[in-house]
Amino acid sequence: MNQEEAFETFKSCAVEVLQVTPEQVVKDARFADDLDADSLDLVELVMALEENFNITVDESELEGVETVGQAFDLVIGKVG
Amino acid sequence: MSTVEKEIRKRTVGSSSSPNYGIGRGSSIIGWGSSLPDLVVTNADFEQRLDTTDEWITERTGIKERRWGGTTCSLATAAARSAMEMGGITADQLDLVILSTATSDQTVPATSALIAGELGYSCGTFDLDAACAGFTYAFVVGHSMLQSGLNNVLIIGCDTLSNIIDKQDRSTAVLFADGAGALLIQATTGESCLRGWDLGIDTSALHLLWCEKQGFITMEGKEVFRKAVRATIESANSALEQSKLTSSDIALFVPHQANKRIIDAAAQRLNIPEDRLAIVLDRTGNTSSASIPLALCEAADQGRISKGDNVLLAGFGAGMTWASMVVRWGK
Ligand SMILES: CC(C)(COP(=O)(O)OP(=O)(O)OC[C@H]1O[C@@H](n2cnc3c(N)ncnc32)[C@H](O)[C@@H]1OP(=O)(O)O)[C@@H](O)C(=O)NCCC(=O)NCCS
Numbered sequence: 001m002n003q004e005e006a007f008e009t010f011k012s013c014a015v016e017v018l019q020v021t022p023e024q025v026v027k028d029a030r031f032a033d034d035l036d037a038d039s040l041d042l043v044e045l046v047m048a049l050e051e052n053f054n055i056t057v058d059e060s061e062l063e064g065v066e067t068v069g070q071a072f073d074l075v076i077g078k079v080g
Numbered sequence: 081m082s083t084v085e086k087e088i089r090k091r092t093v094g095s096s097s098s099p100n101y102g103i104g105r106g107s108s109i110i111g112w113g114s115s116l117p118d119l120v121v122t123n124a125d126f127e128q129r130l131d132t133t134d135e136w137i138t139e140r141t142g143i144k145e146r147r148w149g150g151t152t153c154s155l156a157t158a159a160a161r162s163a164m165e166m167g168g169i170t171a172d173q174l175d176l177v178i179l180s181t182a183t184s185d186q187t188v189p190a191t192s193a194l195i196a197g198e199l200g201y202s203c204g205t206f207d208l209d210a211a212c213a214g215f216t217y218a219f220v221v222g223h224s225m226l227q228s229g230l231n232n233v234l235i236i237g238c239d240t241l242s243n244i245i246d247k248q249d250r251s252t253a254v255l256f257a258d259g260a261g262a263l264l265i266q267a268t269t270g271e272s273c274l275r276g277w278d279l280g281i282d283t284s285a286l287h288l289l290w291c292e293k294q295g296f297i298t299m300e301g302k303e304v305f306r307k308a309v310r311a312t313i314e315s316a317n318s319a320l321e322q323s324k325l326t327s328s329d330i331a332l333f334v335p336h337q338a339n340k341r342i343i344d345a346a347a348q349r350l351n352i353p354e355d356r357l358a359i360v361l362d363r364t365g366n367t368s369s370a371s372i373p374l375a376l377c378e379a380a381d382q383g384r385i386s387k388g389d390n391v392l393l394a395g396f397g398a399g400m401t402w403a404s405m406v407v408r409w410g411k
Contacts, residue, residue, distance in 0.1 A: 040140055040341050044301050059302050
C-alpha cells in the first residue's frame with residue numbers, strides 16, 4: 001500500500017468513526033478542535049485503524065497525538 | 081477479520097467439543113423482577129461535589145443518574161421476590177438459587193445464604209462471581225442444572241458497587257452504582273429457552289480493572305473500552321452462531337450497561353438498530369451483575385418482547401470475563 005492509498009483508508013476510517021466530511025480530514029486538522037472528536041472518539045478511531053491496517057496501537061503510543069498527520073505517521077510507521 | 085478478532089474468536093468458539101445446546105429437557109422463563117435503591121444521585125449532584133459536569137458524564141457514558149444504597153441481600157431479595165410472585169412459585173418449590181455478585185455483604189457466609197433466610201428456601205444456593213459478566217454465567221450454570229433434573233431455578237444478579245468506589249474519584253464515582261434483577265426458569269416439556277451461549281476470559285486485561293479487598297475500584301478506562309467493544313461483539317456473534325441465528329433474528333439486544341458508547345459501537349457492528357436495544361444505564365449507571373437483568377426486566381415490563389422472541393444478552397467484566405447468550409422469551 002502506498003502512502004496515498006493508505007491515507008485514503010485512514011480518511012475513510014475517520015469519516016465513518018468521527019462523522020466528518022472527507023474534506024475535513026487533512027493532515028494538519030486537530031482532532032479536538034477541528035474534528036470535534038473527544039477522547040473516546042479517538043479510541044474508536046484507533047480501533048478502526050487497527051482493524052483496517054491490521055496493526056496494534058497501544059494507548060501509550062497515542063500520548064501527544066493531536067493531529068491527523070501525527071496519527072497517520074504513527075499508522076504508517078507500523079504498516080512499514 | 082483482523083488478527084485480534086481471529087484470536088478472540090479462536091478463544092471464544094473454543095477447541096473443546098461443542099456441548100449440545102438446547103438438547104434435553106425444555107425450559108421457560110416464567111418470572112422476572114428487579115429492584116433499585118431509593119436514593120437517586122444525579123449528574124447535577126456530582127457537579128456540586130466533584131470537578132465534573134453533566135455534559136462530560138453524559139457525552140462520555142450516557143449516564144444521567146444512578147441509585148446508591150441498600151445491601152446486596154436486601155436488593156437481591158426484593159428482585160427475587162418479584163420474580164417468584166410473577167412465576168407463582170413459593171420458596172419450598174425452588175430447587176436452586178444462584179446469586180451472581182462481586183459485592184457480597186460479608187465474606188462469610190455467602191450472601192445467597194442470607195437471601196435464603198429472607199425468602200425461606202432450603203434448596204441448594206450459592207454465590208457466583210464473574211464480575212460484571214456474572215449474570216449470564218449464573219444463568220448458564222443454573223440452566224444446565226435444570227437440564228440435569230431440577231424444576232425451578234432462580235437466578236439473581238445483584239451488586240452494590242457504591243461500597244467499593246472512592247466517592248471523591250470522579251473517574252469512577254460517576255460510573256458505578258447499585259441494583260438487582262432476577263429471572264426464574266422452569267423445566268417444561270417444550271423447547272429449551274437457552275438457545276446458545278458463550279463464556280470466556282481474556283487475561284491480558286487482568287490488570288485493567290481491579291479492586292483490592294476493602295479497597296476501591298481502579299480502572300484503565302480507555303483500554304477497558306477497547307477490549308469491551310471487541311469482547312461484546314465477538315462473544316455475541318459466538319452465541320448467535322451457537323444458536324444458528326443472525327442478528328436479524330434478534331428481537332431485543334440486552335448489553336451490559338456500562339457505557340452507552342460501548343453499547344452503540346457494539347450494536348452498530350452487530351447490525352442491531354437502536355429500536356432493538358434495551359437501555360437503562362441512563363438511570364442506573366453500571367450496576368455490574370444487575371445491569372443485564374435490570375434492562376431486560378424493564379423491556380419485558382414495557383411489553384417490548386413477547387413469547388417466543390429471541391433475546392440476545394452480552395456482557396463483559398473485570399478479568400476480562402465475557403458472557404453472551406440467546407434466550408427464547410417465555411410468558
Ligand atoms: C471511564 C471513561 C468514561 C473515561 O473516559 P476517557 O475518555 O477514557 O477519559 P480518561 O480516563 O482518559 O480521562 C480523560 C480526562 O478526563 C478526566 N475525567 C475523568 N472522569 C471525569 C469526570 N467524571 N468528569 C470530568 N472529567 C473527568 C480525567 O481526569 C482526564 O483528565 P486529564 O486529561 O486532565 O488527566 C471511559 O474510559 C470508559 O467508559 N471506559 C470503559 C469503562 C467501563 O466500561 N468499565 C466497566 C467495566 S465492567
